Amino acid sequence: MSFLTVVNSADLSALRGSGLIGLAPTPPHKEELDDPLQHGVPGFVAQLKNSKAYKDDLMSVFSIYLSNDEKSPGKMTFGGFNMELAQKGKSEKDIFWADQSVNEQYWAVNGKSASFGQTPLANYNQQLILDNGMSLAMVPKKSFLTLVETLLKEYGVECRQSKPLWGCHVDEATYAKLPSIKFDML
Numbered sequence: 001m002s003f004l005t006v007v008n009s010a011d012l013s014a015l016r017g018s019g020l021i022g023l024a025p026t027p028p029h030k031e032e033l034d035d036p037l038q039h040g041v042p043g044f045v046a047q048l049k050n051s052k053a054y055k056d057d058l059m060s061v062f063s064i065y066l067s068n069d070e071k072s073p074g075k076m077t078f079g080g081f082n083m084e085l086a087q088k089g090k091s092e093k094d095i096f097w098a099d100q101s102v103n104e105q106y107w108a109v110n111g112k113s114a115s116f117g118q119t120p121l122a123n124y125n126q127q128l129i130l131d132n133g134m135s136l137a138m139v140p141k142k143s144f145l146t147l148v149e150t151l152l153k154e155y156g157v158e159c160r161q162s163k164p165l166w167g168c169h170v171d172e173a174t175y176a177k178l179p180s181i182k183f184d185m186l
Contacts, residue, residue: 026104048078063095064130098185101127110186114143117179119150128183147181 028042033050036042048054058079065075065085075085083092098109111128114121121143129138139147151157151168155178159168170178 023107024105025100025107054079061097096185103127103129106130111183112186113184115182116147116150117154119146119154121146121181125186128185151178 023045024043025045026043028046028050029039031039032042033047042050049060061080062076062078063081065077065082067074072085075082081095083090086094101108101110106129108127108129111122111126113123114126114128122140126140148159148166148168151159155170155174157168157170157174157178159166
């Protein structure tokens with residue numbers, strides 16, 4: 001596999017790439033695969049998709065194990081999944097598989113709604129971008145404003161914009177009381 005290393009960057013300029021090791025589903029250009037040193041390095045996933053050994057030996061899937069427990073760190077597996085990481089008592093029937101939407105820049109699935117506790121954030125079809133590193137969370141403006149207003153009115157959490165990003169100030173006790181954001185996928 002070929003890798004590109006960012007040596008120097010300013011502000012958010014380094015985020016123009018396809019992630020830490022190029023995990024975006026962006027298709028490669030032929031010249032990137034033929035001569036990456038002269039024409040740019042295709043992303044890791046693009047290289048996997050074009051690897052005969054990967055196609056022959058592994059499933060064409062990847063899985064992400066997410067955990068809220070600091071003692072059980074998350075894990076990403078390429079070419080399959082590991083049921084040993086799952087919660088005790090779970091089996092393959094508990095796995096949720098989602099098809100990639102038409103988006104080729106991000107891993108995205110089609111969603112039908114989103115809510116924050118009992119507050120609806122969106123009740124219409126939209127793409128949900130899955131960012132395993134969560135360096136940035138991007139939300140449609142209308143849904144984001146509803147979330148920020150709900151945080152302030154119902155939980156006393158104030159969020160402010162410091163261009164180009166937003167930040168919310170919350171203590172640990174209040175954070176523990178916040179409900180989850182729920183996404184319903186198609």
